[in-house]
Amino acid sequence: MRNIFVFIWRNHFVFLFLILQGFSVYLLIQNNNYHRSGFINSANIMSGNFLNLYSNITEYFSLKKANEILAAENAELKKHHPGSYFKFDVQVFNINDTVYRQQYTYRAARVVNKSVNKRNNFLTLNRGSLHGVEKDMAVITPIGVVGIVKDVSKNFCTVLPMINVNSKISAQIKNNNYFGSVVWNGNNSSLVDLVDIPSHVKLHKGDTVVTTSFSTIFPEGIIVGTIEEFELKTGHNFYTIKIKPGTDFGSVTNVYIVGNLLKKEQIQLETAEEQKEEANHD
Amino acid sequence: MIELLIRNAGRYIFLIVFQVLILNNVQLGGFINPYLYVLFILMLPIEIPGWLLLLLSFLMGLSIDLFENTAGMHASASVFMAFCRPYLLNMISPREGFDRNSQPTIQKFGINWFLTYAGILILLHHFALFYLEIFRFSAFFSTLLRVILSSTFTLGLVVIAQYLFNRVKKN
Numbered sequence: 001m002r003n004i005f006v007f008i009w010r011n012h013f014v015f016l017f018l019i020l021q022g023f024s025v026y027l028l029i030q031n032n033n034y035h036r037s038g039f040i041n042s043a044n045i046m047s048g049n050f051l052n053l054y055s056n057i058t059e060y061f062s063l064k065k066a067n068e069i070l071a072a073e074n075a076e077l078k079k080h081h082p083g084s085y086f087k088f089d090v091q092v093f094n095i096n097d098t099v100y101r102q103q104y105t106y107r108a109a110r111v112v113n114k115s116v117n118k119r120n121n122f123l124t125l126n127r128g129s130l131h132g133v134e135k136d137m138a139v140i141t142p143i144g145v146v147g148i149v150k151d152v153s154k155n156f157c158t159v160l161p162m163i164n165v166n167s168k169i170s171a172q173i174k175n176n177n178y179f180g181s182v183v184w185n186g187n188n189s190s191l192v193d194l195v196d197i198p199s200h201v202k203l204h205k206g207d208t209v210v211t212t213s214f215s216t217i218f219p220e221g222i223i224v225g226t227i228e229e230f231e232l233k234t235g236h237n238f239y240t241i242k243i244k245p246g247t248d249f250g251s252v253t254n255v256y257i258v259g260n261l262l263k264k265e266q267i268q269l270e271t272a273e274e275q276k277e278e279a280n281h282d
Numbered sequence: 283m284i285e286l287l288i289r290n291a292g293r294y295i296f297l298i299v300f301q302v303l304i305l306n307n308v309q310l311g312g313f314i315n316p317y318l319y320v321l322f323i324l325m326l327p328i329e330i331p332g333w334l335l336l337l338l339s340f341l342m343g344l345s346i347d348l349f350e351n352t353a354g355m356h357a358s359a360s361v362f363m364a365f366c367r368p369y370l371l372n373m374i375s376p377r378e379g380f381d382r383n384s385q386p387t388i389q390k391f392g393i394n395w396f397l398t399y400a401g402i403l404i405l406l407h408h409f410a411l412f413y414l415e416i417f418r419f420s421a422f423f424s425t426l427l428r429v430i431l432s433s434t435f436t437l438g439l440v441v442i443a444q445y446l447f448n449r450v451k452k453n
Contacts, residue, residue, distance in 0.1 A: 012332070012333060013332035013333065013336070013365075013368070016332070016333050016336050016337075017336055017361060017364075017365040020336055020337075020340045020357070020361045021358060021361050021362065021365075023354075023357075024340070024343070024354040024355075024357040024358035024361060025354060025358055026354070027347075027353040027354030027357070028352075028353060028354035028355055028358060028414065029354075030353070030354075031351075031352075031353035031354065047348045047349050050349075051302075051349070054303060113349070115306065115350065115351070117315060118315070118350075118352075118415065119415055119416055120351070120352065120415065122350075122351040124351075158351060186416070186421075187424075
């Protein structure tokens with residue numbers, strides 16, 4: 001027994017190295033797993049508050065652009081205001097309450113930290129569980145999709161943006177409704193890939209790509225981006241499509257966190273169906 | 283002794299702030315991400331006990347991870363670098379050995395010695411870091427290019443920092 005301690009003491013440098021390295025790798029692997037909450041992330045109180053302070057200062061530099069985007073959105077919203085419609089039939093507005101139920105909630109949030117030049121890019125927002133933010137909510141700007149909420153703390157949340165190699169968002173081409181997945185290869189943050197579009201579809205440069213209605217996360221029709229270039233490699237059944245994201249990740253500051261009020265119901269129903277099917281197979 | 287402690291603590295905080303607020307926002311073609319915070323590990327006294335060296339490096343890496351959402355990545359690379367440091371110092375020690383409590387600086391050991399010392403350690407650190415970041419070997423050469431470019435850039439910053447912040451001792 002004594003010899004073991006002597007051995008460990010003599011080689012404590014190597015052992016300590018192995019322990020610390022093992023702990024680091026454990027953290028790394030745990031954090032890479034998309035479905036587990038990371039403990040060490042910029043959503044925690046200390047670094048969150050620090051970065052919040054920092055962004056309070058730096059956001060002044062992008063105020064002009066933020067204002068432009070907000071003004072454009074205001075104009076868009078004014079279009080939908082009842083006052084800007086001509087009423088053909090009063091009844092439409094009377095039965096509104098029973099026909100339409102609200103499905104999506106929107107919360108405004110500010111980006112307090114972000115990275116755009118890594119493989120595993122992240123955004124941190126200044127809204128957390130205290131404001132009702134939950135995991136897997138959608139994050140959008142008026143001009144395009146940003147990503148999906150990953151970890152939530154009391155006052156902050158982190159977002160897995162479209163330009164992260166682990167991100168996968170279902171999207172469709174607006175004018176013909178063929179759908180595929182938007183992924184990122186990790187090289188260029190101003191281009192993402194749209195995969196699984198079959199070769200018989202007619203594509204044009206500049207076509208708009210929007211979110212689908214299949215996802216329980218994003219509302220339908222949010223702009224993902226526009227087709228920058230596409231190519232059909234010989235012998236392939238699917239296009240290689242490069243999309244220019246609508247969101248400029250370098251300058252994004254004000255975003256909306258979108259919650260789906262009917263998500264739980266849909267997922268419950270779908271898992272119940274799946275379980276039934278599995279039971280049938282057995 | 284106290285002065286040494288204060289200088290290192292000050293360097294620790296300054297390097298984190300500098301790394302998080304300035305260097306992390308530097309984008310040069312998407313290939314160059316300088317990590318100047320390794321300067322802290324490079325500058326620890328030569329005679330520092332091994333366990334303290336490892337723990338301090340781990341702490342430094344973890345602090346950077348905290349701000350970058352990369353749990354464990356920088357910690358792992360930093361610990362690896364710290365682990366290699368004593369062996370490297372042993373290999374390139376001057377014939378008469380090191381003074382007690384001396385810090386490995388350009389002013390003390392000359393530019394050639396320092397470039398070897400810092401260059402090798404930074405390369406090891408960046409190598410570990412970028413391959414951990416991508417976590418596979420499929421893009422081996424493009425990652426290697428990142429490693430080499432970023433290492434060169436970091437080394438440049440480290441040398442500049444040496445000339446900026448170290449007083450030349452007149453004796």
